[in-house]
Amino acid sequence: MTTKKALRSALATFLFLALGSSAALAQEHKEVYNEALAAAGAKQYTVAYEKYEKAAELAKAAGDDEVTNSSLKVLAQLDKIFGSRDFKKGNYEAALTYFNKGISHNPAYMPNYYNKGLALKKLDRMDDAMAALKLAADGTDRKVAREAEESIRSHYHAEASGLLAKANLSASDADRALGQLAEMEKYVEPDADSYFYMATAYSAKGDYAQAISMADEALKIHRGGRSDKAKIHFLKGEALMYAGDAAAAKAEFANAQYGSYAQSAKHYIENL
Numbered sequence: 001m002t003t004k005k006a007l008r009s010a011l012a013t014f015l016f017l018a019l020g021s022s023a024a025l026a027q028e029h030k031e032v033y034n035e036a037l038a039a040a041g042a043k044q045y046t047v048a049y050e051k052y053e054k055a056a057e058l059a060k061a062a063g064d065d066e067v068t069n070s071s072l073k074v075l076a077q078l079d080k081i082f083g084s085r086d087f088k089k090g091n092y093e094a095a096l097t098y099f100n101k102g103i104s105h106n107p108a109y110m111p112n113y114y115n116k117g118l119a120l121k122k123l124d125r126m127d128d129a130m131a132a133l134k135l136a137a138d139g140t141d142r143k144v145a146r147e148a149e150e151s152i153r154s155h156y157h158a159e160a161s162g163l164l165a166k167a168n169l170s171a172s173d174a175d176r177a178l179g180q181l182a183e184m185e186k187y188v189e190p191d192a193d194s195y196f197y198m199a200t201a202y203s204a205k206g207d208y209a210q211a212i213s214m215a216d217e218a219l220k221i222h223r224g225g226r227s228d229k230a231k232i233h234f235l236k237g238e239a240l241m242y243a244g245d246a247a248a249a250k251a252e253f254a255n256a257q258y259g260s261y262a263q264s265a266k267h268y269i270e271n272l
Helices: 004-043 045-062 067-090 094-105 110-122 126-137 142-164 171-184 192-204 207-222 226-242 246-256 257-269
Strands: none
Touching: 004 045, 004 067, 045 067, 067 094, 067 110, 094 110, 110 126, 110 142, 110 192, 126 142, 142 171, 142 192, 171 192, 192 207, 192 226, 207 226, 226 257, 246 257
């Protein structure tokens, strides 16, 4: 056999083997993917997870983007399920590992960013937690975004309200509370409660003009019932009273006569 014929023969053999191997690989990744589907349908999630991982790997090698992406999307959802299970058990590090894997499998699946943020909060890694929650808040999943925004606010509101609830509230405590709320605004817009805490802090500092302004902002966007809204009217009424505007203060106290503020508001109305 001549050298040229030998080369052609070797090349033909190589191509035959390569094509055969590629066909086998293509067939295998689809079989594994179907096995993953069956395991998931039977709620055998651990088995399904392993199968989807293998299917994604084989499909990528075979150049099948559809099966690759489909497998990775399901893996991200399973990561969320497994991570949430560990989170409920208090295994926050293990949960965090799953949520990070989920983000790696499908960066567009927002629940893993949100749950990562929650796990980091439990681990007291607040800067990292807020960064993860911010990504969830900025994502396209509006339900997850709202939950992430609320989680961010709840953290800073708790810090601020804890400072403002002190028996001997000082100007320094009020400043620290305002600092917490300013930090919150790096991540989310203030809501009515945010402005209420700001108004409380400014009132404690004796800055009644700012307290009134923040109370007005709270009233503009408040969506709760009259009993909850009464606290804002009452706070604004006190600020107006201390600022020397008795008539305006009485008008605010009139709107504060609901729930736990009713008796105190009535007292001010009768005695101003």
